[in-house]
Amino acid sequence: MVVVQRNEVSRNRLLYILTIILSAVVLSAVAVNFSRSSEAVQVLLVLLAPIAFVAVVLSLVQLLTHPKRSQVLLFQRDDEIVVAINAVHEGFKLRFLRDILGDQVTSFTDEDRVRxxxxxNDGFYAALYVRNVRKVIMLRLCTMIFDDVFVADRNNRWEHHDSSSTAEPSYSKREMPPLTSWKSSP
Known part of the structure; x- marks a missing residue:
């Protein structure tokens, strides 16, 4: 699987928009000029119209499936860290973390799942339960993999590391993710 950087994905998005604009111009030119052009030009216009239409359809599909920012929440409690993500379809990232952390990853108990x-409700899913891993190592791994990393400690202090443009953010912000049903660290 190919992982594309966020800024590259945004550049591709711009290209899709430009493709739609160019294809719309081509389709309108075909519609306006078809009846008054010669037979040889009409053949060329008949070939250009479906190509432009296919380009519009493919660009719209790419725009609609543009990936949202992958966010991870790290909840630290003593020597335990719970990892929650907003994009369940990115299971390959969780498998990568699980493979690196190995024996430190344990299963959730039924009580933990309820907790x-x-x-x-906010679109995040508790995915990994990690024990005996230092916060710095976990944070470093997550900033390498996810676009936004939010860390909460037992006292409900939040840190936001925006790693969408670089895997090594130089600073963190004291901000909480947009959680509506969150009270404090369970």
């Missing part, structure tokens, strides 16, 4: 269920 973290409230995050699902």
């Amino acid at each position: 973290w269920k409230s995050l699902e």
Whole structure:
């Protein structure tokens, strides 16, 4: 699987918009000039119209499936860290983390699943339960993989690391993710 950087994805998005504009110009030119052009030009216009239409359809599909920012929440409690993500379809990132962390990843108990269920109202899903891993290592791994990393400690202090443009953000902001059903660290 190819992982594309966020700025490259945004550049591609701009190209799709330009493709739609250019294709619309071509389709309108075909519609306006078809009846008054010669037979040889009409053949060329008949070939250009479906190509422009296919380009519009493919560009719209690409724009509609543009990936949202992958966000991860890290909840630190003593020597335990719970990892919650907003994009379940990015399971390859979780498998990568699980493979690196190995024996430190444990299963959620039924009580833990109930405790973290409230995050699902905000679009986040508790995915990994990690023990005996230093916060710095976990944070570094997550900034390499995800666009936004939010860290909360036991006292409900939040840090936001925006790693969408670089895997090594030089500073963090004291901001919380947009959670509506969140009270404090469970």
